[in-house]
Amino acid sequence: FSAPLSPLPDGPTRPHLSASLSKMALATGLAFGAAAASGIALGTTCSHQLSFLGSREKPAAKAPAEEKNAAKEDYWQGFSMEEARKHADTSQARALARPPQEVFEDLQRGNARFWTGAAVRPEASAFERRALISKQSPVVAILGCSDSRVPTEIIFDQGLGDIFVVRVAGNALDTATLASLQYAVHHLKVKVLVVLGHELCGAVKAAQLPVETIEKEMPAQLQEALKSIKVGLSQDRLAGLNDSRALDREAVTRNVKSQVERLTKDKGLMVNVRKQNLMIVGGFYEISSGIVDF
DSSP states (O other): OOOOOOOOOOOOOOOOGOHHHOOOOOHHHHHHHHHHHOOOOOOOOHHHHHHHHHTOOOOOOOOHHHHHHHHHHHHHOOOOOHHHHHHHHHHHHHHHHHHHHHHHHHHHHHHHHHHOOOOOOOOHHHHHHHHHHOOOOOOOOEOOOOTTTTTTHHTTTTOOTEEEEOOOGGGGGHHHHHHHHHHHHHTOSSSEEEEETTTTOOOHHHHTOOHHHHHSSHHHHHHHHHHHHTTTHHHHHHTOOSHHHHHHHHHHHHHEEEEEEHHOOOOOHHHHHHTTSSSEEEEEOOTOOOOOOO
């Protein structure tokens, strides 16, 4: 759903992707088996994510003394607010220096950890939470759906302060959601902006109802929201699909594309895209498999 992206390079992954190869193979087999049983065609994202996992090398063993010193350094990061502010400044500088492609690949790796059962569930330490008081420096902004089955940070295996999340029924743009994304790009300097749709989205399904039904059965504000989604669904194309799963995916992905197209009309966002400071992409989350297909 995105502007042209170069193929993701094979490269080393984070050390915390560690899990036994047998466990990873089992989790991967289960994921593909479930997808195949339901007739779902897996996207290229899956192969990229598996290549990340498969290319991981075992870290060299450390001497006991080195492990002890490393553990002490990881545990003790500071205590005072001054130290916390310095930590926040360092984290922000590190985030601002990262290119969009690197951030995007890291997001994909996080989803790979999630759907293969190797998620690390990153939780900030007390010191890191204290550092977040002074500032936030997320590198990704996601416009996602309010659906309780799509917890954004969890499906990408991210922690506190990592993602700026905007959630609304049907992951649709309006004044408030667009303004929130503009804030994330212009003020927080996020590097990747994702519009994330998902399997079996109730808002997208309701938007396919006849206008007369929507106006008769829905509250006024909900009518407005559904009509806004309906505009971008290409009803003629959807009418030719008889398979319910294919219809669901096509409608959701069509809605994601519509929202991405609306974002590309925002001059401020596109200035950052042209400067290669920002990447705008669309994604489809399969509730049944846990995979995000970009």
